Amino acid sequence: MGLLGLDPAYLATLIAGASALISVCAAVFARNSAAEARQANKIMIHEHQKSLFEEFRKVQDFLSLEGKSGSQEGFMLFAPHAKTAELYVGKKLVILINDFFSMCMNLKIIADQVKQLRYEQIQLDGKPSIFKTKLPENPELLKSIIVNLEKCELSLGEKHVVATSLGEKINDEFMRLLKLV
Numbered sequence: 001m002g003l004l005g006l007d008p009a010y011l012a013t014l015i016a017g018a019s020a021l022i023s024v025c026a027a028v029f030a031r032n033s034a035a036e037a038r039q040a041n042k043i044m045i046h047e048h049q050k051s052l053f054e055e056f057r058k059v060q061d062f063l064s065l066e067g068k069s070g071s072q073e074g075f076m077l078f079a080p081h082a083k084t085a086e087l088y089v090g091k092k093l094v095i096l097i098n099d100f101f102s103m104c105m106n107l108k109i110i111a112d113q114v115k116q117l118r119y120e121q122i123q124l125d126g127k128p129s130i131f132k133t134k135l136p137e138n139p140e141l142l143k144s145i146i147v148n149l150e151k152c153e154l155s156l157g158e159k160h161v162v163a164t165s166l167g168e169k170i171n172d173e174f175m176r177l178l179k180l181v
Helices: 008-066 079-087 091-125 139-178
Strands: none
Touching: 008 079, 008 091, 008 139, 079 091, 091 139
16 A cells, blocks of 8 residues: 555556646646737737837828928938837838838938029029019020929929829728727
């Protein structure tokens, strides 16, 4: 007779059965714990995606309100988010975001060219006035500047429309991605 007056073989069987039961319980708890961890990761990624979307919306709003003005700071605030987008969203959306950011930066460059050409026009032509009687000193250069200014303004308008359209497409992609219900 063994411990507690039980046969050692029977006692070993009881201990093995209890161990098996504990192992099954531990496996169930581990599986549930893994499922909870996956859910927590999904929530964390969703929060990052939501943050990316909110920053994108700020740039999209800036583009709508001031995108032709040439202010770079509204676009540059999005740069870190655009660079890390691939950590939180799929490849298709990353490509769209990067294209959008590049378009916004190109808008900035064209807007700067427009400002520069306007400045040069005023320098050559003097201040615009309906009472102007004096002709510009270099009319050919002024004409060239005016032609380039018109081309830049047209390009700025066209690229603004394209960037706005792409922004709407990205917005739709984000809505599909972020929708929980």
